[in-house]
Amino acid sequence: MTESLFYKRAALYWANVPATVDGVLGGFGHISEIDLDGSRKFLDEILALKNPPDTKLALDCGAGIGRVTKHVLLPRFEKVDLVEQDEKFLTSAKDYIGEDYGKIESVYNCGLQNFKPQKTYDxxxxxxxxxxxKDYDLIDFLERCRISLNKRGMIIIKENIATSKELEYDEDDSSVTRPIELLEKLIQEAKLKTVKKDIQKGFPDDIYPVHTLALIGLE
Ligand SMILES: C[S@@+](CC[C@H](N)C(=O)[O-])C[C@H]1O[C@@H](n2cnc3c(N)ncnc32)[C@H](O)[C@@H]1O
Structure with missing residues (x-):
């Protein structure tokens, strides 16, 4: 499949999804609370490290309606920026996030494959x-993120991981699920290293395992 078709199909899929928690979780809204609990615990452990990231500004990538921003990032960071390619989700984020929306500093309506951070982030x-x-776009995106990290800054990737060694393509939302070895290879190519990892507990057995990785720049 051509690159543009891969991205166009995904954009079309998300354009037809309602701006709700259940929508952004592909019908798995019922796992949101467990997911958020796991993310808060992971992030609190990061922030309790000896040399933790600052908590001034965070960036939520592929933010959807701001589910992670509202429940994980805003309670811990002074300001949060959002980048999301679906305009309707960003419009809904205002209502969904509610009174804390004033702590959203900038909102970028853009695909991550084209996104160039204009600030530095904790x-x-x-x-x-x-x-x-695509693999090469993920490497480039992660490199741009690495360059835009503040001192002691970190990138967190929380993602479905394939249980086989094969890359799996989902025709519905036009996405891939990578084996952990491939994701780790792309991370390394972006000159990042993993300093903490975890597998989300409490999810149903019939969904992909979800890994959370904390990354710092190698240079
Ligand atoms: C499964 S949802 C997750 C949303 C959010 N991260 C969360 O956990 O609630 C995937 C999100 O990625 C967005 N998205 C898909 N392709 C994207 C791209 N190329 N660049 C930026 N966002 C994208 C979708 O519009 C959707 O909001």
Whole structure:
């Protein structure tokens, strides 16, 4: 499949999804609370490290309606930026996030494959979106993120991981699910290294395992 078709199909899929928690989780709204609990615990452990990232500005990538921003990032960071390619989700984020929306500093309506950070960040959170990027675009995106990290800054990837060694393509939303070895190879190519990892507990057995990785720049 051509690159543009891969991205166009995904954009079309998300354009037809309602701006709700159940929508952005592909009908798995019921796992949102468990997911958010796991993310808060992971992030709190990061922030409790000896040399933790600052908590001034975070970036939520593929933010959807701001589910992670509202429940994980805003309670811990002074300001949060959002980048999301679906305009309707960003419009809905205002209502969904509610009174804390004043702590959203900038909103970028853009695909991550084209996104160039204009600021520096203490934390960059990428959840359930890396599979929407081609391998080479994911490497380039992660490199741009690495360059835009503040001192002690980190990138978090929380993602479905294939249980076989094969890359799996989902025709519905036009995304790929990578085996962990491939994701780790792309991370390395972006000159990042993993400093903490976890597998989300409490999810149903019939969905992909979800890994959370905390990354820092190698240079
Ligand atoms: C499974 S949802 C996850 C949303 C959010 N991260 C969360 O956990 O609630 C995937 C999100 O990625 C967005 N997305 C898909 N392809 C994208 C791309 N190439 N660049 C930026 N966002 C993208 C979709 O519009 C959707 O909001």
């Amino acid at each position: 934390l960059i959170w990428c959840q359930w979106v890396s599979g929407h990027l």
